Amino acid sequence: MDTNPVIQTEGLTKRYGKILAVDGLSLTVPRGHVFGLLGPNGSGKTTTMGMLLGLVRPTSGSFSLFGSRSDRQASLRRVGAIVETPTFYPYLTGRQNLAYFQGILGRGTARELDDLLEQVGLADRGNDGFHTYSLGMKQRLGLAYALLGDPELLFLDEPTNGMDPAGMAEMRELIRSLGTEDRTVFLSSHLLNEVEQVCDSVVILSKGKLIAQGSVAELLKGRGRIRLRTTDNAQAATVLAALDWVEDAKIDNGTVFVTAPPERAAEVSAALSRAEIYLTEMTSGQDSLENYFLEITSEEGAAQ
């Protein structure tokens, strides 16, 4: 099996006049993962995908797909992609659009088209004009297009955009099933709970810069959140903030939020007892990717 990373970038930069859309991005995406690309609007996610897909010329830096820096066309023939809203020919049907892209790819059969339409839930609408499709149906056709030719690497930019909740759940399951040993999914989404459910690893961008990278578990390790109410919240927050394994303790709306490993909840209780503060309510759990994301991107914003 090919052990090269499927995507490797070094100092990838894109500047539009005075605006630095992507700033020296270096990342490595291993094979066989669902890899999430996160970032607020304007953080450079779509520009990064555009550069990797040969749509946008990097200002500087370099990248390789499947270990190759030179033959971009050959590499792209092993790739499937949806960038932003999928765009197709409005005067063709869904099936004719897929047949066209299959035709220019030069491989595949009519049977493959049937299977793909079935897989994305468009079997009964495949012969309707693309101009009659809803946004959710366009996304489904986009995924069928991305899967044409059984690509080894999938770029999916906001693939659940415009879908109803059932469709989103279905799509998440499909994406999860696509990230197998032989296939890598590079997913960009602003739905953090979606990324948390689907991705093995994530990269977080802010203002074009990489600010965090790792598996979801690694990023959230030690980032538990304990929520409590006490007989003296102000004193409780002071006592807990002084503990070296507590990252943060603050009061919001009559509740103390403590950032600490959830498995140390008993030690929190004990520390408060020693200070003669008594619990009236306590819940603990793992911090969400959303909280982590909001925190890290706001810190990055404040630092600049």
Added chain:
Amino acid sequence: MMGHILRLSVWEWHKLRRRWLPWVLLGIVVILMQAAVWGAYVVHRTEPFSPNYSFSTSDEVEGEEVTLFAADWTCKDVRGDRIPPEVEDLEEELRGKVLESIEEFRESCAGYEEVRGFTGNALLLPNSILLAFTLLQGTLFILASIMAAAALGGEYGWGTLRTVLTKGTGRWQFLAAKVAALMFTALVGLALAAASVALSSLAIGAFGLEGAALQGSAEWLDVPIKIGTLLYSFLPYVMLALLATVLTSSTALGITAFVVYYVVESTASPILNNFAWFQRVSEYLLSPNVTAVLQASYGEVSVSIDGGGDAAQPELLHAVLVLAGYILVFGVLTFLLFQRRDITGAKGG
């Protein structure tokens, strides 16, 4: 590589023929060509431009002027050995006088009869096809360029360039396939338009064409030559339309930029030709060279479409090379620009 471009061209052609626009443009071409051929036939048949001759003789009877005989004739009435029937019943002396006048009129009709014979011949196959193409070539350039701008501009408008290029299709290969598919579509369009003219010509031949030879004087080989030179002449205009479309990323702006260039060059050139200093420049402009290439393929159907002015027509070889230069320059600029520009989402128009 060539196989890949060929495959792309075939699929571009599939895409083009499923759009309304090429069919609408073909419909316009066929209607205009039919109008040209049937219009020429109506003119030939009704002879509205025939010279007239009025004959009148009178005598004085009991102090009053009395008209003995009066008639208005056109060349049609005296064509060949024809004698108008009203002359037959005249008295011999008057008849002799009238016949003498008719003979003089018949001689004055000779020039008109020659032109009429030519237009009659022009309605026969294969002359009629050459005539129709010649009369409409300016329109054909504009329609071909509209099709080119729309074929590429649509990709920008719908945002489909991104979808095509992320499937491993090289940019220059895609553009080359686009040009190939456009030229093939133009070839099919011209062939269908020629076939429609041929059908009309056969119908006109069946009605009979007085004054025309039984068969047109051009050769059938002149038709593919004419179509070939038309396609060659389309290329610089098609590349110009594509360049304008890539520059503006829009069908509408691409067509506008092309039409402005075409109209300015076609109208300013004949005016500026009146200045000696401009005549050297004119030799290298697009439209005089296109005209020179096309006039070399008129066959016997020589209808002047010279823009006017005093400039001499460029030599054929010079014209062919200048057009090749334009194709190369517009082509290279289009390919370079298309290769280097970032591709964004749908532009919507």
